[in-house]
Amino acid sequence: MNIFLVGFMGAGKSSVGKKLSEEMNYNFIDTDSFIEKQTERRIEDFFDRGEEEIFREKEREFLQNFDSENTVISTGGGMACSMKNISLMKKKGTIVYLFITLKEAIKRTHFNRPLLKNRENIDSLFKKRLHFYKNAHIIIPVGKKTVEEVSKRIKALLCCITPEGG
Numbered sequence: 001m002n003i004f005l006v007g008f009m010g011a012g013k014s015s016v017g018k019k020l021s022e023e024m025n026y027n028f029i030d031t032d033s034f035i036e037k038q039t040e041r042r043i044e045d046f047f048d049r050g051e052e053e054i055f056r057e058k059e060r061e062f063l064q065n066f067d068s069e070n071t072v073i074s075t076g077g078g079m080a081c082s083m084k085n086i087s088l089m090k091k092k093g094t095i096v097y098l099f100i101t102l103k104e105a106i107k108r109t110h111f112n113r114p115l116l117k118n119r120e121n122i123d124s125l126f127k128k129r130l131h132f133y134k135n136a137h138i139i140i141p142v143g144k145k146t147v148e149e150v151s152k153r154i155k156a157l158l159c160c161i162t163p164e165g166g
């Protein structure tokens, strides 16, 4: 089984993913780090040069080529924001949405992400993305839960899921 963690920037996908992979004795992949290593470029660099589209292609490529098992994958906040990517993730595993409110996202990121630099658009970006994230098999409201608590909750809920990919 593979577990894709999705959600808005600041939801804790990377830290929860790492913890969950340890608890389940699974491999762990953070797609941002994967793409940075693969391309030898920083994520910010794609955005600074107006090359978000190239970054999105790299995300898509990652999903198309992904063929591991027993892996927790922490995705970048935009990876789930395409129905094609959602269907690829559903084919290859279970999608878990770590839900935080926009207020929490701002508090947790301090606007420190390329896409949060334009503060006026954040509200509409957040709303647009809910529409995609809600396709997840499991939704976890993060709230004030610790990384350990979120990870335990996911583990407990995973046993009720039969992923489409088998």
Ligand code: S3P
Residues within 6 Å of the ligand: 007, 008, 009, 010, 013, 032, 043, 075, 076, 077, 078, 079, 113, 114, 115
């Ligand atoms: C993005 C989120 C970032 C990173 C990139 C784009 C997004 O990852 O992939 O800056 O579109 O939401 P985190 O969600 O880990 O911050």
